[in-house]
Amino acid sequence: MTTYLDFCATTPVSKPVAELVHQFMREEFGNAGSRTHEFGLNAKRAVEVAREQVARVVEADKSEVIFTSGATESNNIAILGLVDFAAESDKKHIISSRIEHKAVIEPLEHLESKGFEITYISVGENGLIDTDELKLALRHDTLLVTLMHVNNETGCIQPIKEICELLSDHDAYFHVDAAQSYGKLSEELKNSRIDMISASGHKLYAPKGVGALVTRRRGFTKIPLKPLMYGGGQEKGLRPGTLAVPLIAGFGLACEIAYDEAKDWLKQTAFKKNVLKAELSELGAIENGENTSPYILNFSIPGINSEAAMVSFKGLIAVSNGSACTASSYKPSHVLTAMNLGHERIMGAIRLSLSPNSDIPGGDIVAALKRLI
Structure with a gap:
């Protein structure tokens, strides 16, 4: 699933x-x-x-x-x-x-x-x-x-x-x-x-x-x-x-519901994000951006192209390498381009976005990415 x-x-x-x-x-x-x-x-x-x-x-x-x-x-x-x-x-x-x-x-x-x-x-x-x-x-x-x-x-x-x-x-x-x-x-x-x-x-x-x-x-x-x-x-x-x-x-x-649950949501998503960051660090993952929301992790791994990663994740994990609102044709992210990140880093960027109730298959993500290295 x-x-x-x-x-x-x-x-x-x-x-x-x-x-x-x-x-x-x-x-x-x-x-x-x-x-x-x-x-x-x-x-x-x-x-x-x-x-x-x-x-x-x-x-x-x-x-x-x-x-x-x-x-x-x-x-x-x-x-x-x-x-x-x-x-x-x-x-x-x-x-x-x-x-x-x-x-x-x-x-x-x-x-x-x-x-x-x-x-x-x-x-x-x-x-x-x-x-x-x-x-x-x-x-x-x-x-x-x-x-x-x-x-x-x-x-x-x-x-x-x-x-x-x-x-x-x-x-x-x-x-x-x-x-x-x-x-x-x-x-x-x-x-x-x-x-x-x-x-x-x-x-x-x-x-x-x-x-x-x-x-x-x-x-x-x-x-x-x-x-x-x-x-x-x-x-x-x-x-x-x-x-x-x-x-x-x-x-x-x-x-x-959000008004009542926001504090608990933040704690849960922050914990899950930190788990993901720790597991991805063994692959040399670089987080794109600072002062980021606990709900979002955008990262690049040297040598890995995000399009190839999307293929390796198919049937395993649903993630993104850009905004779904502008996904009719994939172009390099205007956000990461505005941040003056290098071309390889932009083309390798992957976005994971979390929910308090989401499972975190960190090991599966790492295993899929390792096959691309």
């Missing part, structure tokens, strides 16, 4: 979440917009419970949670939704980094083609952004700073607290892509200087197709986002369309 170690790509839906989703698909199947009968009212109540559960993770108000189809849509709303405000305020400068997910990089490239100026902060070999460079990049016309919390390939945890401090006297909006950390490493996401946070259900044992954008107010002022689609006015007019009540209820419950 294949052992799954690709939890950054997606997670299985937990049993209690699956049961709740099924309940709202088969029994409580009302439309949350129907106000004339109990089916609709029950659906609306379920959405509001979920909104509270999602908000609690980062100490936001439930009114600040907008449900979306996932972090990709949330990222697009956070970035492209500011276009009108940018024109009104004459602020068309955005700061980001080269290690962002494509769901951030591609919207930024679109804005660049429309006359926006994008400054990409450097990262070192450690995979962490240069906060001194960020400080120097800030300008009076900087509209937005958009940076991920935990990198989906390396697991590098960016210095969110320090970035918040740098922005304390600047009015640029701060957006954090937290797809890999929401509910798992949430403490820094509670910082009120973060204006927008993107989250995705299927990274947290909830179904695919649901996520959220947390949009914190500044005092009593809402972020001046405009919708990317129109029709129906749902989610405060920012994200129209009939709400996917079963998925939203499941995402809410997943967030509640």
Whole structure:
């Protein structure tokens, strides 16, 4: 039986979440917009419970949670939704980094083609952004700073607290892509200087197709986002369309479970990661990145190509050598390339991503890799 170690790509839906989703698909199947009968009212109540559960993770108000189809849509709303405000305020400068997910990089490239100026902060070999460079990049016309919390390939945890401090006297909006950390490493996401946070259900044992954008107010002022689609006015007019009540209820419950279990999850995954690192060290494995999440281990072994490793792992271990979201054709990782790692190290990179409940077949991994040396 294949052992799954690709939890950054997606997670299985937990049993209690699956049961709740099924309940709202088969029994409580009302439309949350129907106000004339109990089916609709029950659906609306379920959405509001979920909104509270999602908000609690980062100490936001439930009114600040907008449900979306996932972090990709949330990222697009956070970035492209500011276009009108940018024109009104004459602020068309955005700061980001080269290690962002494509769901951030591609919207930024679109804005660049429309006359926006994008400054990409450097990262070192450690995979962490240069906060001194960020400080120097800030300008009076900087509209937005958009940076991920935990990198989906390396697991590098960016210095969110320090970035918040740098922005304390600047009015640029701060957006954090937290797809890999929401509910798992949430403490820094509670910082009120973060204006927008993107989250995705299927990274947290909830179904695919649901996520959220947390949009914190500044005092009593809402972020001046405009919708990317129109029709129906749902989610405060920012994200129209009939709400996917079963998925939203499941995402809410997943967030509640994560809120209660996060500390234990961290202990379990940190232990498993350390076991893996110790076993891989006998092969000369080099970890790619520093200050990494306990959930992610990205490593390279001299002389081993990751594509060959994927073949040797087939039927044994499910792992990755890049982002599943951009896997239609394999190209060298833009993240590892931005870190200025050597070509051999980039082409040999393997990502293991863990779950508190995952088995750790370290011996099997080492044995399979040894056959390639």
